Amino acid sequence: MSEPPVPASAAPPVHLRRVLGVPSLVVFGLAYMVPLTVFTTYGIVTDLTAGHLPLAYVVTTAAMLFTAYSYGRMVRARPSAGSAYAYTRTAFGARTGFLVGWALLLDYVFLPMINYLVIGIYLHEAVPAVPAAAWVLLAIAVVTVLNVLGIDTVSRLNVVLLAVQGVFLVVFVLAAVRALGRTGTPSLTAPFWSEGTHLPAVLAGSAILCLSFLGFDAVSTLAEEARDPRRTIPRAIVLSALIGGVLFIVIAWISHLVLPGHTFADVDSASLDVMAAAGGKFLQVFFTAAYVAGCFASAMASQASVSRILYAMGRDRVLPRRFFGVLHARWHTPVVAVVVVGVLSCSALLIGLDLAAAMVSFGALVAFSFVNLSVIKHYVVDQHRRSARDVVLFAVLPGVGVVLTLWLWTSLSRTTFVVGLTWLAVGLVYLLGLTRMFRRPVPELALDEADTSPAPATTPAGTTR
Numbered sequence: 474m475s476e477p478p479v480p481a482s483a484a485p486p487v488h489l490r491r492v493l494g495v496p497s498l499v500v501f502g503l504a505y506m507v508p509l510t511v512f513t514t515y516g517i518v519t520d521l522t523a524g525h526l527p528l529a530y531v532v533t534t535a536a537m538l539f540t541a542y543s544y545g546r547m548v549r550a551r552p553s554a555g556s557a558y559a560y561t562r563t564a565f566g567a568r569t570g571f572l573v574g575w576a577l578l579l580d581y582v583f584l585p586m587i588n589y590l591v592i593g594i595y596l597h598e599a600v601p602a603v604p605a606a607a608w609v610l611l612a613i614a615v616v617t618v619l620n621v622l623g624i625d626t627v628s629r630l631n632v633v634l635l636a637v638q639g640v641f642l643v644v645f646v647l648a649a650v651r652a653l654g655r656t657g658t659p660s661l662t663a664p665f666w667s668e669g670t671h672l673p674a675v676l677a678g679s680a681i682l683c684l685s686f687l688g689f690d691a692v693s694t695l696a697e698e699a700r701d702p703r704r705t706i707p708r709a710i711v712l713s714a715l716i717g718g719v720l721f722i723v724i725a726w727i728s729h730l731v732l733p734g735h736t737f738a739d740v741d742s743a744s745l746d747v748m749a750a751a752g753g754k755f756l757q758v759f760f761t762a763a764y765v766a767g768c769f770a771s772a773m774a775s776q777a778s779v780s781r782i783l784y785a786m787g788r789d790r791v792l793p794r795r796f797f798g799v800l801h802a803r804w805h806t807p808v809v810a811v812v813v814v815g816v817l818s819c820s821a822l823l824i825g826l827d828l829a830a831a832m833v834s835f836g837a838l839v840a841f842s843f844v845n846l847s848v849i850k851h852y853v854v855d856q857h858r859r860s861a862r863d864v865v866l867f868a869v870l871p872g873v874g875v876v877l878t879l880w881l882w883t884s885l886s887r888t889t890f891v892v893g894l895t896w897l898a899v900g901l902v903y904l905l906g907l908t909r910m911f912r913r914p915v916p917e918l919a920l921d922e923a924d925t926s927p928a929p930a931t932t933p934a935g936t937t938r
Contacts, residue, residue: 504688505771506717507638507767511720511725516742524667526678532675533718534714536881537714540878544844548702557840565846567914568904576896577782579896584771585616617811644752665726680834682721692709732751780814784810796809835896849871849872
């Protein structure tokens with residue numbers, strides 16, 4: 474005699490599975506960042522800095538390491554999915570947290586679009602018979618399905634795609650050394666400092682390079698899927714930023730040695746000139762293949778991250794809870810949020826790289842600034858930790874991060890501010906409607922560790938528990 478069916482209301486809750494350790498988290502962050510992303514803005518920033526791209530990367534890396542430190546401090550206080558959204562709500566309350574989360578969506582929603590755009594552009598160049606739009610749609614479909622199947626699937630595939638980039642970088646370095654052996658080695662220090670160094674131009678280039686570091690913060694969105702998140706997430710965040718920064722500096726330095734100068738026929742494709750100088754046509758083809766693989770890995774990681782931010786916002790009723798704040802019973806993933814991100818990514822067919830990059834820059838730097846501020850507010854103001862050691866750890870270090878990120882933010886273009894402030898205005902209007910002109914509070918995130926697991930969950934029958 475068969476057992477009677479278990480009522481949906483009695484079904485056990487579905488939880489995110491804690492399966493990720495430090496190595497997997499670092500791989501996730503590096504895959505999100507795409508080590509080869511140094512070549513995306515290579516020509517633009519090399520031209521702007523008059524051949525001092527490595528120096529610009531040193532400045533940006535320093536700024537990002539302070540911010541990575543602050544992310545690590547906040548994840549100890551708030552080990553939950555949501556990233557800067559959750560941390561700002563912890564420190565400054567629901568309203569400010571909502572607006573920072575809204576700004577952060579510019580980062581996470583539009584970064585996949587940049588990857589899809591690049592995939593379409595490069596694959597269309599390789600196979601002109603297939604339109605770029607077809608490649609874009611195919612990539613969106615594949616990435617969405619992989620994210621629905623689970624974060625462990627994404628993590629395993631990211632290892633493979635990150636390995637492809639690693640192999641390319643080894644080949645590139647060997648080809649560059651061989652080329653330098655034929656042509657002679659120019660000044661080893663000129664890419665960092667020379668008589669032509671113009672510091673304001675280097676600082677302006679550093680602001681653009683902030684885009685290269687998007688990813689180390691995405692590690693924090695996996696706090697509910699990491700083992701011992703208070704220990705593993707801070708380490709993975711700092712390691713992702715540090716390893717990524719060192720890779721960017723070294724790649725930019727070697728590229729400048731292989732191809733000195735800063736004048737290109739087309740700054741957008743200047744990286745292909747570097748490949749031709751280092752290894753000819755073979756290296757150009759290999760670069761295209763590796764770069765597309767890297768963009769695919771970044772698209773998978775970024776889509777996974779934004780879906781979890783939407784899940785966190787839905788779980789707290791900031792977005793409709795029955796749609797965004799639920800997990801699939803079988804795959805343990807926020808399926809609705811993943812699919813929504815896939816649909817939004819289709820707008821990559823309608824916008825250009827410049828607009829998408831502007832949105833990403835604005836959202837990321839707003840989020841970085843508030844994470845640094847959140848450390849000061851949470852530890853120094855709220856917890857009254859004001860010993861000499863605490864002042865250094867919780868005020869001075871994040872304070873430096875605030876100054877550096879705000880300086881980068883104010884270095885962005887006018888277009889970035891127009892688009893970014895418009896987006897924030899839309900978010901404020903939505904918040905006013907959500908709270909009935911602030912007569913109702915924005916639902917708060919649960920701050921206790923025991924409450925970080927999601928309350929709502931889908932049952933096998935598809936109902937909401």
